[in-house]
Amino acid sequence: MSTSSAAGLELRQLCRKVGDRRLLDGLDLQVAPGECVALLGPSGCGKSTTLRLVAGLDPASGGQVLLDGVDLTGRSPGERQVAMVFQSYALYPHLSVEGNLDLGLKVRGLPPRERQQRIDATLELLQLGELRQRRPAQLSGGQRQRVALARALLRHPRIVLLDEPMSNLDAQLREDLRPELRRLLCGREQPVIYVTHDQQEAVGMADRIALLEAGRLQQVGSPRELYTNPANRFVASFLGRPAINLLAVEPGRQLGLRPEHIHLGGDGTVAARLLRREWWGHQQLLWLQTHWGAVRVLTGPEAPPPPEPRLSWQRQHELWFDPDSGARLPP
Amino acid sequence: MKSRTVALVLMLPALLLLAAVFVYPLLRYGWLSLHASSVLTGLVPVPNGGANWGRLLDDARFWTDAGQTLRFALCSVALELVGGLALALLLHRPLRGRGPLRALTLLPWALPTTVMALGWRWILNDPHGPLNAAIRSLGGSSYGFLSTPATTWFFVVLADVWKTMPFVALLLLAGLQTIPLDLEEALRLEGASRLQILRRLTLPLLVPYISLAVLFRLAQALGVFDLIQVLTGGGPAGSTESLALYAYLNAMRFLDFGYASTVMLATFLLLLVSLGGGWLLLRRHGLARTTERAA
């Protein structure tokens, strides 16, 4: 294998097979120091598997995990200096907040004074000082998440992995916590991998998104790249809400049009009939019947749809796909 | 308040049953223990002013048996705990055929004690048991395992451990299964060894299950009867006689119900003290562990 090595984390042809099932099939991915890459995809797509392979919790069936050019693949989790925030937070229920932070340091054999210093600093950073004597059961969901985060950051990890760290929180808290999470995690020297199935979270948290499906990487790039220039129909329909319209416009070709790219007016080329409106406050979603089938259109919140709407769009927004394979076709 | 009343009402049948099968006999024993009721009184209880209790204090056999019972209980429960934990950890690991394996290990526990004890008596038989046959085929000569107090005591403990270890293992296995896997993984990421995980994570989280197992088994072991009755009959020379066996002899063989009640009640008090002591010890130890923080 080539040894050309970039700084940061590099996954090369990473595979994981259990029996006959391929959980992860040849993943190539690079995460630069300080970069946050979100692994996004539906459940079972292989994103958590990837995380466990990087952490060393499961053995890889093939491929390599490199950090700053050094191969970590055969190393035990303890040797990798990886910090991980679990979806459940995995706080030790029998220990106080302080004890939770301390246990890992104790296991690593750090001297008591240094342990205490690090704990105090981290508790301060995360504003957990008043909770230090509490047990996990006495904490709220957000507090637990912060303790889990504190525990991950405490040990100056070389890689930070987050496995759906906010899925147990309510929507409001999730939005509130996003900036804080970014402030704490990203922009330092470690690469960060953030697993989520929520595209909003991925867009909000990550510098780049790697979209996985059925154990295969579909596309990796900035949120904008994935949105404007999806590699295939899966990427196009996974990203963007409301979802992209897929229209069987001509034989052998499928037209993808995002609801926000369609305009209504008398001068459009496709006649339509209004089926129903969903008013969202800042926008409204219109369901229209055309001879290609139902089409979703996103418009401003106030404009009432014309009595005889006709659809139009700009050519540059057209995305063409192979109806069978879903592969992207040239315009 | 209301739900409390409801709970009380719902518990009433159970409490009444408990009173019937537990409190009533205890009161009866207490009353009988203040009476002479033996063949010499024609089994009619005659008040004898605490003479039974005086006799008990003076009865070397009772105190010897008490020591033997306590020693048996402590040793077998300790061994069962260690062995049961090892077995539970083994069965907790993802192995192929784990289901049948678990069922298999439970087999000794499912066996009736008397049947199990007969089996052991046969295995240890001198000279016809398989153990002695094996020793002879290796060129040794038969040994009377149940003929000397030390080896007999050892095999009584062994038989008890063999029989009840699966029960302890099952209980601890249930406890292990309540520990989320990611707790262990989080600690693995810190570079913890298996031993560290066991000591720092698994054992503290198992404390409630261990306490349950210890208290339950201690109560059982302090009342050990059928195993000893069948395997050794209390011998050789009374060296394996338990308090339950002594109480039984007094009641059923000697027909001395006054004294038998005294022995039974005293055994019960001893059990309470032991369990209470064990509970306090576990609680203190358990709390110490679970509140442990950066030292």
Next chain:
Amino acid sequence: MAARPPFSSLRRQPAVVGLLAVLLLVLLSASGQKALQAVAAEPVPIRVLMPAPLADAVAGPVARFNASGSGVAVEVIRGPLDTETISDLAISSLLLGEAPFDLLLVDVSWLPKYVAAGWFLPLERWFGPEVLAAMEPGARLGNSLGNHLWRLPLTGDTGLLYWRTDLMPRPPRDTSELVAISRDLQRRGRVRWGYLWQGRQYEGLSCVMVEVLQGFGARWWDAATARTQLDSPQAVAAAAWLDGLLRDGVSPRAVANYAENDALQSFAAGEAAFLRNWPYAWREIEKGEGPVQGKVGVTAMVGAPGEQGGGTLGTWGLSLIKGSPHPEEAVAVIRWLTGPVVQRQLALEQGYAPTWSALYDDQDLQSGAPLLAVQRQALQHPQLRPPTPAYAQLSDLLARQVNGMLTGQGGAEQTMATAQRQSLQVLRSLAGPSGSGPAGP
């Protein structure tokens, strides 16, 4: 596993006694209903509790009796095999006041205790002195207490000495010969062990002790003073002899854990020259295909030189339960079950010793039951276990002490002194602070 009862002492926990009581109550009410039905259906039901081997042995005669139209239907309840276990079972039901049986087959060693507990009805109303007078001397013992007859004997078993006809021309005459022959045979490699007996801590060891004490001129129980005499020089010598058997290798150390069948199995496997056991063992040896089949002789228990040996009396007999609703019919069943017809069959088929003297003169029986002559001889000098209600305690502590000696926890003198001291303690504690005597019948 061995063929028969050595491992049969399955017992209940004291805690289970309560449960047992409930079960028995259920049984009782069921049997009560049955009794009602039986009254309507004519023949009076009489229930007898027996150990399973004896119950099986009398099954044939009982069936014939029931078919004879005597107006009584005998129902035999098969109890456990083990003597102590069946006693426990009987006691658990008797304690409840109303036993689900009318007659109980009673071991000779239980009688004083049961009588003192007041569970039996005396039988002299129905059986005069002439009845026992027609029995062998040993069979007359252990049936009467305090001028009342409590039991009519069904079998006249005693402890016997088994010897190997292929290893010696005649059985030993005394204990010294027994040891000398054993050591000679062992030295010549003809046999591994000399003498096998029962040394386990249980009732069987007490039976052995009764015989050895007798054989050395000692007495366990002095009826005149109602005290034990276990620390007499003769008693110590007896204990020392037993201890010496193990120490000198005449008996294996394993004897200290042998019950009847453990010893029998070893002897039947050809491992020893002598065996102490009950009459049943002879049939077990003869019907098995073992190496000593046809090479075993039986003789009465030997004593020390110059002393009269004697076997422990292990007789079974029928007693009438106080509270039986049909005492007359129950007595008729006693009369018939202990009669010559049944005893004859027991002797022929099972080898049990009859109690009636007349049966020993019966030619047919003599040819069909080869042990008969030896059994009669043994019944001339039988040894009764101490006939006191406290026997269970005395036996328990003696067996415990002697077993301790056999397993190396003290010499004979110390052992017997302790046993004597503890025995006196038991007798004192039973007498109570007021010194009230036994609640005699």
